Amino acid sequence: MVDIAFGPEPxxxxxxxxxxxxxLQMVRRKRMYGGILLVLFMxxxxxxxxxxxxxxxxxxxxxIGNVLAFPTEVVTEAWANRANIPALFWKFLxxxxxxxxxxxxxxxxxxxxxxxxxxxxxxGLARWPRLIGLxxxxxxxMRAIPEIVIALVLIFILGGGPVPAMIAIAFHTAGALGxxxxxxxxxxDRKPVEGLAxxxxxxxxxxxxxxxxxxxxxxxxxxxxxxxxxxxxxxxLGFVGSGGIGHDLKLxxxxxxxxxDQVVAIFLLLFLTIVxxxxxxxHYRNRLVKGH
Amino acid sequence: MLxxxxxxxxxxxxxxxxxxxFSLDRPxxxxxxxxxxxGKSTFLRxxxxxxxxxxxxxxxxxxxxxxxxxxxxxGWQSQCAMIFQQFNLVPRMDVASNVLHGILNRRxxxxxxxNLWSEADITRxxxxxxxxxxxxxxxxxxxxxxxxxxxxxxxxxxxxxDPKVILADEPIASLDPMNAQIVMDTLxxxxxxxxxxxxxxxxxxxxARRYCDRVIGMRDGRIVFDGTPDQLTTGVxxxxxxxxxxxxxxxxxxxxxxxxxxxxQAMLA
Numbered sequence: 001m002v003d004i005a006f007g008p009e010p011x012x013x014x015x016x017x018x019x020x021x022x023x024l025q026m027v028r029r030k031r032m033y034g035g036i037l038l039v040l041f042m043x044x045x046x047x048x049x050x051x052x053x054x055x056x057x058x059x060x061x062x063x064i065g066n067v068l069a070f071p072t073e074v075v076t077e078a079w080a081n082r083a084n085i086p087a088l089f090w091k092f093l094x095x096x097x098x099x100x101x102x103x104x105x106x107x108x109x110x111x112x113x114x115x116x117x118x119x120x121x122x123x124g125l126a127r128w129p130r131l132i133g134l135x136x137x138x139x140x141x142m143r144a145i146p147e148i149v150i151a152l153v154l155i156f157i158l159g160g161g162p163v164p165a166m167i168a169i170a171f172h173t174a175g176a177l178g179x180x181x182x183x184x185x186x187x188x189d190r191k192p193v194e195g196l197a198x199x200x201x202x203x204x205x206x207x208x209x210x211x212x213x214x215x216x217x218x219x220x221x222x223x224x225x226x227x228x229x230x231x232x233x234x235x236x237l238g239f240v241g242s243g244g245i246g247h248d249l250k251l252x253x254x255x256x257x258x259x260x261d262q263v264v265a266i267f268l269l270l271f272l273t274i275v276x277x278x279x280x281x282x283h284y285r286n287r288l289v290k291g292h
Numbered sequence: 293m294l295x296x297x298x299x300x301x302x303x304x305x306x307x308x309x310x311x312x313x314f315s316l317d318r319p320x321x322x323x324x325x326x327x328x329x330x331g332k333s334t335f336l337r338x339x340x341x342x343x344x345x346x347x348x349x350x351x352x353x354x355x356x357x358x359x360x361x362x363x364x365x366x367g368w369q370s371q372c373a374m375i376f377q378q379f380n381l382v383p384r385m386d387v388a389s390n391v392l393h394g395i396l397n398r399r400x401x402x403x404x405x406x407n408l409w410s411e412a413d414i415t416r417x418x419x420x421x422x423x424x425x426x427x428x429x430x431x432x433x434x435x436x437x438x439x440x441x442x443x444x445x446x447x448x449x450x451x452x453x454d455p456k457v458i459l460a461d462e463p464i465a466s467l468d469p470m471n472a473q474i475v476m477d478t479l480x481x482x483x484x485x486x487x488x489x490x491x492x493x494x495x496x497x498x499x500a501r502r503y504c505d506r507v508i509g510m511r512d513g514r515i516v517f518d519g520t521p522d523q524l525t526t527g528v529x530x531x532x533x534x535x536x537x538x539x540x541x542x543x544x545x546x547x548x549x550x551x552x553x554x555x556x557q558a559m560l561a
Binding site: 192210213214 | 365453
């Protein structure tokens with residue numbers, strides 16, 4: 001079909017015996033297709049940008065010049081007060097610990113719930129095979145609702161503090177990890193499970209002895225990865241009133257209060273924490289997955 | 293003690309097991325032979341309730357085991373041990389734990405999670421390993437053992453269940469001749485010493501002849517032979533396997549002394 005549409009005109013077909021000419025012809029044709037696609041892509045991007053800019057309240061071109069204004073102000077002000085930063089590190093450490101605690105507890109609870117959901121929704125392992133679809137949709141829903149929405153609702157009900165944030169993150173984590181866990185469990189070797197089934201072991205026993213030891217390294221790896229993500233989530237939830245370092249950041253960041261040294265201190269603390277957790281978790285994940 | 297009546301299993305359009313019936317009045321050593329796809333494994337899996345039957349009955353000591361569900365079904369599975377071709381142990385756990393898995397049915401999930409085995413159970417598991425001659429392997433991970441040793445661990449797990457029936461699904465199909473003989477000798481010894489009913493799917497005729505009291509031949513889901521090992525002549529075997537005159541048992545035999553001289557010379561010539 002493609003050859004009919006774009007191929008050389010009849011009569012000008014290269015001699016099939018001449019491999020060189022045939023190949024060059026093919027290269028030219030592929031190049032032409034590539035060029036057409038590129039032009040199309042550029043045109044779509046440009047027109048899409050025009051549309052988006054037209055719908056923008058301020059206008060992209062008017063605003064772009066000011067994009068560095070705020071960071072510059074923050075950094076110059078913080079630089080002027082740089083002597084305060086070590087003391088501020090110390091001051092914000094308790095809220096950082098709170099943020100980390102929210103993330104850790106949420107990851108733990110979310111991972112446990114995710115593990116159960118994953119086993120219930122894995123074909124061949126599920127306790128109730130007919131309900132696999134139900135548990136999968138449940139996890140989809142848990143993943144689909146953003147943490148911040150759940151947190152806002154819970155803060156409204158329970159009042160501000162770390163507990164609503166923890167529940168919100170755990171809920172989202174259960175859905176997210178459940179899907180990943182289920183994919184790992186799908187590839188688990190079924191022979192031990194079958195062996196345990198043959199002695200009359202219950203579903204819980206089959207999963208605990210036959211599946212969990214096989215999937216544990218991968219599951220813990222995904223759990224550590226999720227912990228990193230949850231630290232960020234936990235910091236962001238501070239903005240909507242659930243305590244931790246995010247709350248301090250929100251207070252410090254209000255324009256023109258002369259507290260930009262605090263902003264820089266908090267950003268540095270968060271950055272260092274995330275780098276540290278990232279390094280630690282990638283180290284342990286490598287050890288778990290590769291076994292050394 | 294065991295009556296199988298019109299047992300059927302249909303996968304899609306095809307009957308894997310097609311209305312088979314037979315009876316046993318005392319615990320024997322029964323061999324089931326037949327080519328791949330004849331329905332041997334499906335029959336054993338139905339007996340252990342790993343696969344559901346499409347129709348028929350399996351009466352064991354007067355009770356229809358096909359009608360059991362839930363905890364009753366698992367209770368039956370604990371009395372009806374199964375040994376697999378691929379051993380189906382938990383590879384990352386140690387040998388003694390794998391043997392202890394035989395009594396999971398009597399234990400709660402919570403006790404299992406915290407690995408709380410009583411000292412009496414552990415001693416019994418070690419005694420069984422000792423009986424099978426692999427007690428020195430007890431602390432090793434199951435995956436570190438050779439195939440023959442793993443199969444003996446699987447037999448130990450079966451014995452830990454203290455079952456009335458032992459089903460063996462091609463127990464020696466992935467073992468070398470030496471280990472195959474050890475495993476078959478072990479199964480026969482369990483039958484002789486403990487008087488347990490053993491039903492084994494086998495794929496070599498000489499094994500069936502040497503170890504079994506009764507041989508059942510299956511072809512395309514039906515029983516086409518049921519008799520003593522002496523009645524299992526080469527002609528009968530050809531019928532069971534649907535083979536022509538070129539069929540020679542010794543060509544695929546895994547028994548060491550089955551390599552008869554005539555055949556060896558024919559191959560060498």
